[in-house]
Amino acid sequence: MYKKILLCIMSILLMTGCWDKIEIEKRAFVAIVGIDKYEEDKKNIIETEEKNLDQIKNRYVVTVSSPNTGLLAQKGEGDPKYVYSTVGDNLEEVLDELETRTGRTLNFRHTQAIVLGEELAKDETLVRESLDNIERSPGVGRKIYLMVTKGKAQDVVNAKIKDELGTGLFIREIMRRKKITPKIPDADLGYVLRSLHESRAAITPRMIVSEDEIKVAGSAVFKNFKKIGWLGEQETEKMMFMLNKLNGGILNTTIDNIRIPLQVTDSKTKMKVYEKNGQIYTSFDIKVEAELSQHLFEVRNQPLDDGYLKRVEKIASKELDIGIETLYKKIQKEFQADLVQSGEYLRKYEPNIWKRVEKDWNEIFPKTQVKVNSEIIIRRIGDTQ
Amino acid sequence: MSFFDDLFKPKEEKVKVPIKEDYQKNLDTIKEILKNCDDVIYREFQPMKDKKMNFAVVYAEGISNKDLLQEYVLKSLMLLSSDLLKEPRLMKEKLYEEIKKQSISVADIKEIDDMNEAIDSILCGDTVLIVDKWDKFFVIASKGWEFRSISEPSTETVIRGSREGFVETLRINTALIRRRIRDPKFKIKQMQIGERSKTDIAILYIEGIVNKDILKEVEKRLYEIKIDAILESGYIEQLIEDEWKSPFPQIQNTQRPDVVSAALFEGRIAMIIDNTPVALLIPATIVALLQSPEDYNERFLIASALRILRFISIVFALFLPSLYIAITSYHPGMLPTDLALYVAGSRMNVPFPAFIETFIMEASLELLREAGVRLPGAIGSTIGIVGGLVLGQAAVQAGIVSPLIVIVVALTAMAAYTTPNYSFAIAFRMLRFILMILAGIFGLYGIILGMIVILIHLCNLKSFGVPYLSPFVATETTWKDFKDVFIRVPLQFMKKRPEFLHRKNNDRLKNPKSAIEEDTEDE
Numbered sequence: 001m002y003k004k005i006l007l008c009i010m011s012i013l014l015m016t017g018c019w020d021k022i023e024i025e026k027r028a029f030v031a032i033v034g035i036d037k038y039e040e041d042k043k044n045i046i047e048t049e050e051k052n053l054d055q056i057k058n059r060y061v062v063t064v065s066s067p068n069t070g071l072l073a074q075k076g077e078g079d080p081k082y083v084y085s086t087v088g089d090n091l092e093e094v095l096d097e098l099e100t101r102t103g104r105t106l107n108f109r110h111t112q113a114i115v116l117g118e119e120l121a122k123d124e125t126l127v128r129e130s131l132d133n134i135e136r137s138p139g140v141g142r143k144i145y146l147m148v149t150k151g152k153a154q155d156v157v158n159a160k161i162k163d164e165l166g167t168g169l170f171i172r173e174i175m176r177r178k179k180i181t182p183k184i185p186d187a188d189l190g191y192v193l194r195s196l197h198e199s200r201a202a203i204t205p206r207m208i209v210s211e212d213e214i215k216v217a218g219s220a221v222f223k224n225f226k227k228i229g230w231l232g233e234q235e236t237e238k239m240m241f242m243l244n245k246l247n248g249g250i251l252n253t254t255i256d257n258i259r260i261p262l263q264v265t266d267s268k269t270k271m272k273v274y275e276k277n278g279q280i281y282t283s284f285d286i287k288v289e290a291e292l293s294q295h296l297f298e299v300r301n302q303p304l305d306d307g308y309l310k311r312v313e314k315i316a317s318k319e320l321d322i323g324i325e326t327l328y329k330k331i332q333k334e335f336q337a338d339l340v341q342s343g344e345y346l347r348k349y350e351p352n353i354w355k356r357v358e359k360d361w362n363e364i365f366p367k368t369q370v371k372v373n374s375e376i377i378i379r380r381i382g383d384t385q
Numbered sequence: 386m387s388f389f390d391d392l393f394k395p396k397e398e399k400v401k402v403p404i405k406e407d408y409q410k411n412l413d414t415i416k417e418i419l420k421n422c423d424d425v426i427y428r429e430f431q432p433m434k435d436k437k438m439n440f441a442v443v444y445a446e447g448i449s450n451k452d453l454l455q456e457y458v459l460k461s462l463m464l465l466s467s468d469l470l471k472e473p474r475l476m477k478e479k480l481y482e483e484i485k486k487q488s489i490s491v492a493d494i495k496e497i498d499d500m501n502e503a504i505d506s507i508l509c510g511d512t513v514l515i516v517d518k519w520d521k522f523f524v525i526a527s528k529g530w531e532f533r534s535i536s537e538p539s540t541e542t543v544i545r546g547s548r549e550g551f552v553e554t555l556r557i558n559t560a561l562i563r564r565r566i567r568d569p570k571f572k573i574k575q576m577q578i579g580e581r582s583k584t585d586i587a588i589l590y591i592e593g594i595v596n597k598d599i600l601k602e603v604e605k606r607l608y609e610i611k612i613d614a615i616l617e618s619g620y621i622e623q624l625i626e627d628e629w630k631s632p633f634p635q636i637q638n639t640q641r642p643d644v645v646s647a648a649l650f651e652g653r654i655a656m657i658i659d660n661t662p663v664a665l666l667i668p669a670t671i672v673a674l675l676q677s678p679e680d681y682n683e684r685f686l687i688a689s690a691l692r693i694l695r696f697i698s699i700v701f702a703l704f705l706p707s708l709y710i711a712i713t714s715y716h717p718g719m720l721p722t723d724l725a726l727y728v729a730g731s732r733m734n735v736p737f738p739a740f741i742e743t744f745i746m747e748a749s750l751e752l753l754r755e756a757g758v759r760l761p762g763a764i765g766s767t768i769g770i771v772g773g774l775v776l777g778q779a780a781v782q783a784g785i786v787s788p789l790i791v792i793v794v795a796l797t798a799m800a801a802y803t804t805p806n807y808s809f810a811i812a813f814r815m816l817r818f819i820l821m822i823l824a825g826i827f828g829l830y831g832i833i834l835g836m837i838v839i840l841i842h843l844c845n846l847k848s849f850g851v852p853y854l855s856p857f858v859a860t861e862t863t864w865k866d867f868k869d870v871f872i873r874v875p876l877q878f879m880k881k882r883p884e885f886l887h888r889k890n891n892d893r894l895k896n897p898k899s900a901i902e903e904d905t906e907d908e
Contacts, residue, residue: 073730109718
């Protein structure tokens with residue numbers, strides 16, 4: 001008995017494990033990662049063979065920022081964030097290099113966003129490599145955002161934001177606003193990966209950076225693992241309607257020369273794909289609850305009139321129908337990317353049709369017809385006299 | 386296990402030493418046995434004028450009531466002799482009758498014919514009266530000594546409830562309970578344990594409610610004890626408990642008569658041991674150990690809320706430091722981002738890893754507690770201030786520990802103090818350190834492993850045949866006991882006694898007449 005207990009205790013001592021026991025202050029919490037394509041700077045290439053070899057290997061530029069935690073706990077001084085940037089052949093190598101430079105273990109559990117530079121996003125191989133690396137690493141959560149920026153991701157990470165400790169946390173606060181405006185697409189990493197797996201197409205938030213400000217608006221369209229175009233802010237909003245991911249936003253209508261913004265409070269979309277007379281249709285049934293948030297000053301009684309509100313509802317929903325139809329056609333013609341995942345719908349719910357069209361879906365999708373049937377209900381009209 | 390074999394050897398029958406008729410010989414035997422016992426007083430006297438009759442009272446000074454002896458034994462014996470002188474004829478025949486029936490006006494008097502019993506009586510505080518030419522002694526109940534007055538127990542204070550606590554004298558303690566249970570079926574069975582200490586032990590139960598199998602088991606285990614001295618109820622507890630290796634107490638202890646009475650009404654068995662204010666309650670379950678008498682005195686909403694708070698606090702007391710270690714060293718991803726960054730920042734430049742840091746602080750808290758217990762009241766609180774405030778503050782300012790760990794340790798200590806039962810709380814104190822070590826080695830995985838081991842042990846544990854975890858390990862009927870676990874349902878709905886004892890008579894709240902009838906049926 002005692003020998004057994006002794007053996008147990010001894011075996012604990014022999015275990016040289018604890019590989020992930022790293023004290024919290026010895027970790028660098030990466031707030032934001034920027035991945036860029038390495039662009040050879042022709043001037044710098046030195047003609048010796050050794051150096052040349054070294055240069056060829058570099059394909060990525062990775063920039064990470066981690067907040068200065070000491071400053072947060074009122075214990076240290078200095079810049080609110082540390083930014084490190086390095087180059088390498090693949091992401092794993094770059095991250096190892098970064099660890100040796102920061103002297104701390106990089107932790108991606110609290111990462112808010114991974115930003116891809118535009119040049120990298122256009123390169124299929126690099127995007128596929130990056131996505132696979134991200135998907136494989138257990139330390140990266142699925143609720144973070146994969147974003148594409150116009151220009152270089154490095155600039156996003158480097159941006160000195162006013163009033164904020166580190167860019168990463170700032171992005172989190174921005175992304176929380178997606179509940180208010182659909183101009184920021186509700187497309188997290190989990191959605192992007194799944195949609196790319198299933199339909200080889202997805203949208204990711206688009207990031208625009210200026211000197212001291214960051215803006216997330218619009219989206220980038222991915223098809224076959226590379227960026228093929230942008231969607232504007234209004235288009236992103238319609239896209240969110242189609243994906244049933246809309247949480248809020250404003251629908252603008254004009255009636256009798258009066259601009260009426262309708263604040264969306266609730267929205268539900270039902271997508272259906274069906275075949276009729278040999279033609280595949282995609283239909284969207286949209287039910288929107290909205291609030292009339294602005295009319296014209298001193299127009300008495302009109303907004304209270306039920307018939308009038310019915311007219312507003314009708315016109316607004318018609319405008320919405322047209323907007324969505326236009327976008328659908330744009331996706332078909334311009335991108336030929338199945339962003340609404342209608343193919344996936346067929347595979348799941350109409351396997352008989354899917355069997356027939358599976359092989360030529362890329363050709364069939366641009367020919368599908370769209371039917372939008374939206375219904376807007378104005379629930380509230382605000383305070384009136 | 387030879388130690389326990391020795392301990393539980395069956396008792397040898399006592400040899401009876403008969404008393405002789407010769408007065409002087411009897412006195413000499415007693416003096417021989419009680420040689421060098423200078424607290425034993427021998428008072429010889431010859432009340433008759435012819436000095437034919439010899440009398441002697443033997444008693445131990447300090448534990449017998451001297452006034453009673455003087456007033457009602459010695460004085461009346463002297464008076465009696467003068468009466469008897471008038472009728473010498475009566476003297477021979479009726480002397481003993483007279484003494485017993487008329488002369489000694491003491492409440493309790495009995496005759497014995499065994500020398501050993503006489504010695505025991507003297508040492509208990511009774512007085513032995515030796516009469517010439519008679520082969521029996523009178524034993525006069527003259528126990529009486531100084532005792533602490535009844536006061537509120539310091540460990541189990543309540544805001545609403547009785548302020549009485551047990552004292553060191555068995556008889557007073559049983560009286561405190563008898564006052565609460567005026568039921569002829571409330572029984573007090575007394576026995577003596579300890580070859581040399583001969584400590585009185587009273588087993589208390591209410592017939593008809595108690596589970597007789599458990600009662601038999603208790604009596605059996607008590608009978609098997611063969612030890613020289615019982616100084617405190619802890620001795621009994623350790624000798625009769627089911628699993629001596631377990632850190633958890635399997636017998637509840639209390640200093641409050643109201644707690645004992647409540648347990649008796651539930652059908653449990655109480656044990657009161659002389660010379661200690663701590664009574665034992667059998668059997669104990671984890672739920673009983675987490676109850677406070679106030680749970681029943683307060684109204685049910687508040688009582689239930691406090692119950693839930695107490696359950697949460699044992700989880701805190703057990704897991705908080707180890708969770709801190711595991712999360713800061715292994716799983717910082719589990720914290721919300723802002724908190725993770727703050728923790729990382731606050732631990733900057735702390736020279737120790739989280740495990741050592743937590744261990745130092747927890748160990749110093751234990752030191753503080755132990756020092757506080759040993760020191761007298763006024764200095765004890767000073768130690769608390771010096772240790773808790775000054776040391777904690779200084780350690781944080783010096784940068785040796787992070788401010789967060791001070792909060793964790795303080796929270797743990799507070800949570801541990803909410804446990805009403807001290808013995809139960811110290812079990813958790815010990816397990817906390819084991820879990821901390823596991824968390825230091827394996828992280829959260831280690832904590833879960835430790836928790837599983839503790840739970841397996843608790844599931845196996847039994848207190849006198851009753852599962853320790855009941856009603857969590859519910860059988861067909863014991864699930865009903867959940868009415869008194871996390872929440873305490875209003876008294877109106879507590880119509881049955883707890884089920885875990887599996888007794889026959891379970892009704893609490895009903896027509897009193899039928900309750901009595903059922904009691905009789907049960908017997």
